[in-house]
Amino acid sequence: MDLTSRPPRADASRNRNHLLATARTMLTDHGPDRITMDALADCSGLGKGTVFRHFGTRSGIFQALLDDNERAFQEGVLSGPPPLGPGASPRERLIAYGQARIRFLLEHHDIARAALDGRQPAPAGSATPLSRIHIRMLLTQLDLGPVDLDLLAIQLTAALDGPLLLYLSKSELDATTCPTEQRLTTGWQNLIHRICHP
Amino acid sequence: MDLTSRPPRADASRNRNHLLATARTMLTDHGPDRITMDALADCSGLGKGTVFRHFGTRSGIFQALLDDNERAFQEGVLSGPPPLGPGASPRERLIAYGQARIRFLLEHHDIARAALDGRQPAPAGSATPLSRIHIRMLLTQLDLGPVDLDLLAIQLTAALDGPLLLYLSKSELDATTCPTEQRLTTGWQNLIHRICHP
Numbered sequence: 001m002d003l004t005s006r007p008p009r010a011d012a013s014r015n016r017n018h019l020l021a022t023a024r025t026m027l028t029d030h031g032p033d034r035i036t037m038d039a040l041a042d043c044s045g046l047g048k049g050t051v052f053r054h055f056g057t058r059s060g061i062f063q064a065l066l067d068d069n070e071r072a073f074q075e076g077v078l079s080g081p082p083p084l085g086p087g088a089s090p091r092e093r094l095i096a097y098g099q100a101r102i103r104f105l106l107e108h109h110d111i112a113r114a115a116l117d118g119r120q121p122a123p124a125g126s127a128t129p130l131s132r133i134h135i136r137m138l139l140t141q142l143d144l145g146p147v148d149l150d151l152l153a154i155q156l157t158a159a160l161d162g163p164l165l166l167y168l169s170k171s172e173l174d175a176t177t178c179p180t181e182q183r184l185t186t187g188w189q190n191l192i193h194r195i196c197h198p
Numbered sequence: 199m200d201l202t203s204r205p206p207r208a209d210a211s212r213n214r215n216h217l218l219a220t221a222r223t224m225l226t227d228h229g230p231d232r233i234t235m236d237a238l239a240d241c242s243g244l245g246k247g248t249v250f251r252h253f254g255t256r257s258g259i260f261q262a263l264l265d266d267n268e269r270a271f272q273e274g275v276l277s278g279p280p281p282l283g284p285g286a287s288p289r290e291r292l293i294a295y296g297q298a299r300i301r302f303l304l305e306h307h308d309i310a311r312a313a314l315d316g317r318q319p320a321p322a323g324s325a326t327p328l329s330r331i332h333i334r335m336l337l338t339q340l341d342l343g344p345v346d347l348d349l350l351a352i353q354l355t356a357a358l359d360g361p362l363l364l365y366l367s368k369s370e371l372d373a374t375t376c377p378t379e380q381r382l383t384t385g386w387q388n389l390i391h392r393i394c395h396p
Contacts, residue, residue: 059316116316118257123365151385154365155357162356167321167330187349194393
């Protein structure tokens with residue numbers, strides 16, 4: 001039996017849930033800046049070693065929060081109603097996936113940004129592999145001719161997440177003239193139409 | 199006179215150059231992990247306050263190193279020979295820009311990654327505004343019809359930088375079957391052809 005892959009023991013799992021719940025409370029009360037490894041240990045009443053074992057780094061705390069939030073989103077993608085879930089054409093599903101991902105990143109923007117940490121090896125914190133895998137799968141179902149589909153999937157993942165994770169400043173995100181969600185979802189739809197032109 | 203925009207005094211500028219030179223030596227000798235605000239103060243013989251004033255955060259040190267490296271690259275883009283510099287068609291210049299940017303990011307990959315820090319406001323450390331501005335300018339010269347050019351420029355900037363900054367793991371970057379530079383430059387060229395189809 002591979003000991004490294006055995007399920008976490010009950011107390012470890014309980015500690016993890018308690019740490020995540022504490023982090024969520026801290027986030028609601030004070031925003032992301034106050035969350036550090038030390039502060040999470042203090043507020044949770046658990047040792048620094050426990051925090052370290054569960055998350056490794058400060059950005060690891062945010063990555064764990066994001067993973068937690070992502071579960072419902074993933075279920076919608078894998079088995080929810082079309083066009084996000086199965087049953088629509090691959091092009092419709094690509095567009096719906098981008099729209100849902102943009103909503104998700106806007107909703108959890110603080111956490112997604114705080115999960116970014118260049119000191120950790122890539123793929124970076126909030127660069128979920130789900131996007132890359134799902135977009136790759138949908139591209140396979142389109143007839144795009146000879147093309148490096150793996151790389152195209154990474155480029156599209158970056159074009160989808162990058163504006164929110166790296167490039168748009170706070171004032172651009174808060175723009176009132178053209179709300180960010182509408183602008184990004186329209187932009188994603190246009191990009192997919194350009195990529196998939198017959 | 200706006201005091202905030204006056205040129206740095208000679209000693210401030212000397213200190214900055216000394217700090218950057220020290221950081222480069224540390225980088226060559228030990229890699230990026232050992233560079234911290236404290237270690238840079240120690241090795242340079244300057245105070246922690248001075249390091250803080252010049253760079254703000256650890257990732258700010260790497261951002262300053264990257265900016266420094268970028269100067270030669272920028273000159274090639276703005277006034278070098280075509281197709282990177284002026285004189286070629288916008289489509290050729292877009293492709294040449296991406297190829298040069300990929301080479302630049304591969305050459306300075308450690309620094310570009312270490313400049314990423316989600317605790318800082320976006321645009322993120324290594325997400326240079328040059329790409330966004332230059333790609334935007336070249337897109338204007340193409341006849342793309344009605345499209346949100348600002349957003350398309352950000353999406354393409356993300357598709358160009360994102361694979362290297364966020365998504366490709368160390369083992370993917372070191373792939374020997376299809377070298378990363380060739381794969382990324384071909385992928386960028388293909389993406390531009392798809393975007394700019396007549």
